[in-house]
Amino acid sequence: MQHTINAIINARLPGREGLFHIPISQGCFGQIQPQQASCDAGPADLDARGNLVSPPFVEPHIHLDAAFTAGEPRWNQSGTLFEGIECWADRKPLLSREDVIGRAERALHLFADNGIQHVRTHVDVTDPSLTALNAMLEVRERVAELVDLQIVAFPQEGICSFPHGHELMEEAIRLGADVVGGIPHFEYTRDDGVASVRWLMELAHKHDLLVDVHCDEIDDPQSRFLEVLAAEALRLDYGARVTASHTCAMGSYNDAYCSRLFRLLTRSGLRFLSMPTESLHLQGRFDSYPKRRGLTRVPELLEAGLKVAFGQDSIRDPWYPLGNGNMLRTLDVGLHACHMLGMDWIDSCLELITSNGAAALNLQNYGIEPGLPARCIVLHGSSPYEVLLEQKPVLASIRDGRVLVSR
Numbered sequence: 429m430q431h432t433i434n435a436i437i438n439a440r441l442p443g444r445e446g447l448f449h450i451p452i453s454q455g456c457f458g459q460i461q462p463q464q465a466s467c468d469a470g471p472a473d474l475d476a477r478g479n480l481v482s483p484p485f486v487e488p489h490i491h492l493d494a495a496f497t498a499g500e501p502r503w504n505q506s507g508t509l510f511e512g513i514e515c516w517a518d519r520k521p522l523l524s525r526e527d528v529i530g531r532a533e534r535a536l537h538l539f540a541d542n543g544i545q546h547v548r549t550h551v552d553v554t555d556p557s558l559t560a561l562n563a564m565l566e567v568r569e570r571v572a573e574l575v576d577l578q579i580v581a582f583p584q585e586g587i588c589s590f591p592h593g594h595e596l597m598e599e600a601i602r603l604g605a606d607v608v609g610g611i612p613h614f615e616y617t618r619d620d621g622v623a624s625v626r627w628l629m630e631l632a633h634k635h636d637l638l639v640d641v642h643c644d645e646i647d648d649p650q651s652r653f654l655e656v657l658a659a660e661a662l663r664l665d666y667g668a669r670v671t672a673s674h675t676c677a678m679g680s681y682n683d684a685y686c687s688r689l690f691r692l693l694t695r696s697g698l699r700f701l702s703m704p705t706e707s708l709h710l711q712g713r714f715d716s717y718p719k720r721r722g723l724t725r726v727p728e729l730l731e732a733g734l735k736v737a738f739g740q741d742s743i744r745d746p747w748y749p750l751g752n753g754n755m756l757r758t759l760d761v762g763l764h765a766c767h768m769l770g771m772d773w774i775d776s777c778l779e780l781i782t783s784n785g786a787a788a789l790n791l792q793n794y795g796i797e798p799g800l801p802a803r804c805i806v807l808h809g810s811s812p813y814e815v816l817l818e819q820k821p822v823l824a825s826i827r828d829g830r831v832l833v834s835r
């Protein structure tokens with residue numbers, strides 16, 4: 429049974445000293461008051477006991493239509509992105525509404541239990557039946573009390589390279605997808621990749637939709653579709669609404685090219701998502717030694733003032749056999765892979781799985797501020813460092829004043 433609360437007491441807040449009393453009424457936060465000392469909880473109070481209270485975790489990049497299909501009908505033995513796409517193409521004809529809804533909701537309940545309240549899922553629309561898309565549009569309504577779900581029309585096998593790819597994208601938008609996707613590095617030619625990015629940006633702009641492109645998810649330093657995406661975002665003045673996912677090739681670009689590229693990136697202001705567990709697993713597969721990590725330039729993008737967040741990408745699917753819904757695991761791996769275990773990075777690390785993800789999703793009412801919807805989580809630890817050290821399950825998850833999770 430979910431009950432509502434009137435306040436969170438003995439709360440610590442990210443980047444602020446001392447303890448706080450956070451009142452909640454009619455599903456929204458009230459005026460946050462500093463507390464002189466730790467106090468006892470009333471019947472409708474949630475006692476944070478000096479632990480950190482944070483806005484909910486954001487899962488900005490996942491593929492729920494493929495969740496829990498690892499090994500079906502066969503395992504990805506090479507561990508490459510490309511064999512994953514082949515395995516998925518064999519699984520796709522077996523999809524049904526019930527199958528997709530069952531697996532996606534299983535993943536979303538696991539996410540909710542881990543303090544995630546905002547999710548963006550890519551749904552493969554290179555399927556003439558659009559079975560997964562229709563099922564996920566239903567799921568978006570069915571889980572609304574637990575999570576906000578954004579649906580990306582994602583052309584897994586290409587827009588230009590898949591029969592009727594453009595029409596399937598347009599149909600997905602007509603049916604109600606929130607975000608326009610793409611996969612330029614998978615199109616047959618560089619020209620097709622460029623054409624696909626220009627076309628999808630026009631489509632999004634015309635329909636006033638967000639954009640999230642699987643962009644340069646490959647170790648090939650010649651894969652340079654990010655510059656096309658950024659230039660289009662700049663031209664259309666659309667940067668805050670455009671997300672570049674993966675950009676793995678940036679980990680292989682030379683510094684001279686990157687210095688030119690960063691000038692464009694900062695001007696366009698687009699958002700970045702890196703999926704550290706996934707890229708460590710799928711990239712570097714064509715290297716002997718030394719072997720690349722396959723991640724984009726996360727600290728460099730952050731230092732340039734751009735928003736970067738981490739996502740899980742997969743949960744036991746043809747691309748990645750693991751995943752447990754715990755964003756702290758993703759954060760841990762990402763900080764290791766990106767050389768970000770310096771104390772300054774650790775102090776701000778929760779932004780990578782909270783506010784920066786919210787920026788990528790273009791969320792408007794996110795944060796712990798008076799008047800905003802009362803959505804937050806209580807973490808195990810009084811500082812980001814302690815939270816990262818322990819990686820314990822969240823102690824509570826509150827949504828619009830209702831207690832979704834409490835331990």
Ligand code: 17E
Pocket residue numbers: 491509584611642645706741742747
């Ligand atoms: N599809 C894709 O193109 N890339 C990925 N990382 C996943 C699906 C999980």
Ligand code: FE2
Pocket residue numbers: 489490491550642673741
């Ligand atoms: Fe992905």
